[in-house]
Amino acid sequence: MIKTIIFDFGDVFLTLDKSATGKHLKENGISELDAELIGINNSYEKGLISSDEFSQHYTNRFKKLTSQEFKDAWNSILIEFPEHRLNFLKKLKASGDYKLILLSNTNELHIDWVKENISVYEEFRSCFDHFYLSHEIHFRKPDESIFEFVLNENNLNPKETLFIDDTLEHTLTAKKIGIHTWHLKAGKEDVTELFLKKANLF
Structure with a gap:
């Protein structure tokens, strides 16, 4: 019982729209997440890095991506x-x-x-x-x-x-x-x- x-x-x-974040990132030139980024995502989900550090991983790696563009893409999954x-x-x-x-x-x-x-x-x-x-x-x-x-x-x-x-x-x-x-x-x-x-x- x-x-x-x-x-x-x-x-x-x-x-959720689980495809949304990928679509938004692709519009900003990020077509695929490699093992390093997947690991960073997992660390962020565990609260092991801050939101600023998390965003910086992406904006440092993809120079054309602004912090706001990344946050908008990241949150686009939520409906x-x-x-x-x-x-x-x-x-x-x-x-x-x-x-x-x-x-x-x-x-x-x-x-x-x-x-x-x-x-x-x-x-x-x-x-x-x-x-x-x-x-x-x-x-x-x-x-x-x-x-x-x-x-x-x-x-x-x-x-x-x-x-x-x-x-x-x-x-x-x-x-x-x-x-x-x-x-x-x-x-x-x-x-x-x-x-x-x-x-x-x-």
Whole structure:
């Protein structure tokens, strides 16, 4: 029986356009991210470098790219927060039936944009018992350590825990350590279908 539900943020609640950043960077002459830049992105998601340092890695490497152009490209992935998803979450919170946890790979630039542009962000955040952002806790999915951190911090039994994420790799790691999972297919499924899609767990 599920007692705790761990949700991802992007493309579970917040609608993303995952191709947007690549398109914007390509317009500025950056066609592909090499291993070095991917490593820098991962370090930034873990909060190991500042937003200024992160931006400078790109503007130093690509001389025609301004800091603002980079930030605009970086944040272009973020689209909207559909109201029906917040309403679903609020009802779930009000039921008191489950511990609710958010676990998101994200970064300071994205969260700053969300705070400025998504008016329901604080209301959304208040629905969770715990709210874990990768750049604040210095772990990121799909590393096993991030799931172990959340389980230990909250004294959770994996067999009583469901993890919902739109990235298959993340759900595979969670499943490996005994957590129930739902690999939500963004654009084809919606988090509001939880009790329909995973009826066997509740």
